[in-house]
Amino acid sequence: MNDIDSRVAAFFDLDRTLLDMNSSTLWAKHELLKRSISLRQFGRVLLWNALYHLSVIDIETAYKEALAHYRGRPYDDLEEETRRWFARDVAHHLRPGAGRALREHRAEGHQLVLLTSASAFAARAARDTWELDDFLSNDFLTDDRGNLDGTFIAPLCYGAGKVQRACAWAKEHEVDLRQSYFYTDSYSDAPMLRQVGKPRVVSPDPRLSREARQRGWPILQW
Ligand SMILES: [Mg+2]
Numbered sequence: 001m002n003d004i005d006s007r008v009a010a011f012f013d014l015d016r017t018l019l020d021m022n023s024s025t026l027w028a029k030h031e032l033l034k035r036s037i038s039l040r041q042f043g044r045v046l047l048w049n050a051l052y053h054l055s056v057i058d059i060e061t062a063y064k065e066a067l068a069h070y071r072g073r074p075y076d077d078l079e080e081e082t083r084r085w086f087a088r089d090v091a092h093h094l095r096p097g098a099g100r101a102l103r104e105h106r107a108e109g110h111q112l113v114l115l116t117s118a119s120a121f122a123a124r125a126a127r128d129t130w131e132l133d134d135f136l137s138n139d140f141l142t143d144d145r146g147n148l149d150g151t152f153i154a155p156l157c158y159g160a161g162k163v164q165r166a167c168a169w170a171k172e173h174e175v176d177l178r179q180s181y182f183y184t185d186s187y188s189d190a191p192m193l194r195q196v197g198k199p200r201v202v203s204p205d206p207r208l209s210r211e212a213r214q215r216g217w218p219i220l221q222w
Pocket residue numbers: 013014015016017184185186
């Protein structure tokens with residue numbers, strides 16, 4: 001990696017960008033099969049995902065509801081379970097175009113950074129599976145015994161929160177956002193797309209598709 005190219009980052013959203021579907025749906029299926037959640041709870045996850053896709057989700061409420069389910073659970077246990085689930089149920093959902101983009105940016109010496117509203121458990125597994133340089137995601141607080149206490153680190157890594165995280169990361173790593181890329185499918189990521197010099201819209205939702213056409217952002221179909 002040379003000095004110039006390492007100042008460039010390629011940020012990637014996870015759900016419906018690197019992956020061809022939403023990882024939280026896959027997690028909910030996993031939980032349903034284990035009978036850890038009810039059909040009704042599974043339905044709630046599908047509803048949130050639909051709202052997310054329309055960029056009208058109240059993500060704080062969704063996260064609070066989800067975290068209430070995991071309150072008291074050891075952080076390390078959930079990390080390990082997520083790692084096994086990711087290898088078995090998620091990794092093969094990488095879009096072919098995403099795999100190509102990761103290889104091309106790596107060859108250019110760019111820093112590969114996952115920028116997602118998924119959990120740190122899933123993001124860490126994704127980083128290790130695809131050998132990314134770093135990840136920015138949502139993480140959760142624990143009590144003094146290492147059990148989830150039902151709260152998350154604010155602001156959530158979503159919308160303006162993604163911008164805040166990515167800008168802080170870029171400053172810390174001396175990365176120039178004007179030369180950097182962000183790939184995403186979601187209108188909720190429009191604020192972050194406006195922060196980078198090279199926005200890339202991937203199989204976008206209808207609102208993002210319209211915004212991309214108006215702004216002249218390249219639209220990719222992976
Ligand atoms: Mg997405």
